[in-house]
Amino acid sequence: MRACLVIIAFVLVGCAENQPVRNPYLIEASFDAQIDTRLPLYSELQQIGVTVTLPSNFGGIQGIHITQVGIDSFRAFEVACSNHQTSSCSATLAEGTSARCSCPDGFSYSLFTGQLLNRQGENILFDLKEYAVRKEGPMIYVFN
Numbered sequence: 001m002r003a004c005l006v007i008i009a010f011v012l013v014g015c016a017e018n019q020p021v022r023n024p025y026l027i028e029a030s031f032d033a034q035i036d037t038r039l040p041l042y043s044e045l046q047q048i049g050v051t052v053t054l055p056s057n058f059g060g061i062q063g064i065h066i067t068q069v070g071i072d073s074f075r076a077f078e079v080a081c082s083n084h085q086t087s088s089c090s091a092t093l094a095e096g097t098s099a100r101c102s103c104p105d106g107f108s109y110s111l112f113t114g115q116l117l118n119r120q121g122e123n124i125l126f127d128l129k130e131y132a133v134r135k136e137g138p139m140i141y142v143f144n
Contacts, residue, residue, distance in 0.1 A: 031059030035140040051094040074133040082126035
């Protein structure tokens with residue numbers, strides 16, 4: 001009888017769902033952006049480690065940071081800081097391989113991984129919101 005109770009306890013604990021915490025600061029933006037790297041404005045994306053920031057009319061909430069992180073490998077992240085309500089200071093600025101939030105607490109994020117680089121305290125903090133990227137020839141497609 002005791003063995004049955006132990007097995008049932010393991011099953012119940014093992015079935016407990018860990019729900020991901022949804023970011024309360026950012027909305028879900030639906031878009032499909034196309035970038036032609038042959039155009040002078042986007043030709044820098046042909047170099048590894050270079051970030052190009054697209055304005056919000058291309059997609060995203062406050063725009064999109066796109067970085068080539070390897071040969072024909074790209075990552076795209078939301079410009080809006082993941083740890084603030086959308087406001088005039090919540091846009092991140094690309095600075096080399098990182099992006100810094102303009103708000104006074106100055107959150108900093110990696111543009112290679114989207115990871116928050118300066119975690120503070122035990123509060124739940126969010127990494128940059130990532131968007132899907134696909135490359136076909138000279139075209140880069142960013143979408144959500």
